[in-house]
Amino acid sequence: NAGVMQNPRHLVRRRGQEARLRCSPMKGHSHVYWYRQLPEEGLKFMVYLQKENIIDESGMPKERFSAEFPKEGPSILRIQQVVRGDSAAYFCASSRDTTYEQYFGPGTRLTVT
Amino acid sequence: AQSVTQLDSQVPVFEEAPVELRCNYSSSVSVYLFWYVQYPNQGLQLLLKYLSGSTLVKGINGFEAEFNKSQTSFHLRKPSVHISDTAEYFCAVSVGRRALTFGSGTRLQVQP
Numbered sequence: 001n002a003g004v005m006q007n008p009r010h011l012v013r014r015r016g017q018e019a020r021l022r023c024s025p026m027k028g029h030s031h032v033y034w035y036r037q038l039p040e041e042g043l044k045f046m047v048y049l050q051k052e053n054i055i056d057e058s059g060m061p062k063e064r065f066s067a068e069f070p071k072e073g074p075s076i077l078r079i080q081q082v083v084r085g086d087s088a089a090y091f092c093a094s095s096r097d098t099t100y101e102q103y104f105g106p107g108t109r110l111t112v113t
Numbered sequence: 114a115q116s117v118t119q120l121d122s123q124v125p126v127f128e129e130a131p132v133e134l135r136c137n138y139s140s141s142v143s144v145y146l147f148w149y150v151q152y153p154n155q156g157l158q159l160l161l162k163y164l165s166g167s168t169l170v171k172g173i174n175g176f177e178a179e180f181n182k183s184q185t186s187f188h189l190r191k192p193s194v195h196i197s198d199t200a201e202y203f204c205a206v207s208v209g210r211r212a213l214t215f216g217s218g219t220r221l222q223v224q225p
Contacts, residue, residue, distance in 0.1 A: 042203070095210060100209065101147065102207075
């Protein structure tokens with residue numbers, strides 16, 4: 001059973017460009033969470049989604065950031081007009097209906113130049 | 114809201130010695146508790162979890178943790194560490210299946 005998949009693993013964007021991060025949850029998992037790990041900081045929650053629904057986006061910056069988890073395909077975290085402060089590791093986690101633990105992907109390391 | 118405090122940012126220890134990584138949490142409601150390990154440039158791996166039942170939980174790689182409700186603690190222990198245990202360890206809590214709230218992490222450095 002494959003784990004949580006994230007791509008790309010590394011992403012370099014210039015200031016002002018858009019970044020799209022993809023997450024495929026584990027098979028049978030319908031809950032997806034996105035977290036951000038800034039340099040020398042802990043992990044901070046961004047958004048929690050189920051298929052086609054955003055359940056909790058309380059940790060997501062109000063501007064430039066959006067997330068979706070369509071009926072088919074991976075979850076996407078989109079950052080528009082990236083700035084240097086967006087440079088971080090972005091982790092996706094998934095869980096299934098019958099359990100509470102979250103399983104993490106390897107992360108996408110975004111560098112904004 | 115919940116919060117997690119990991120009291121030690123770094124813990125140096127010699128190989129084959131025991132180790133305890135401390136975690137305290139604050140919450141006005143019942144929480145689930147987790148420990149994760151992160152190796153350099155990798156994602157987080159679940160070490161163990163406490164959802165209910167026995168307060169002593171055993172996880173992977175020989176780690177165990179004890180839930181103490183009165184002290185709101187969930188300390189992680191291993192009786193004998195290996196060089197390969199060198200990593201960052203994160204304590205986390207959640208309310209139901211809501212977001213995880215993480216501590217700031219403890220860097221375990223195992224020395225030969």
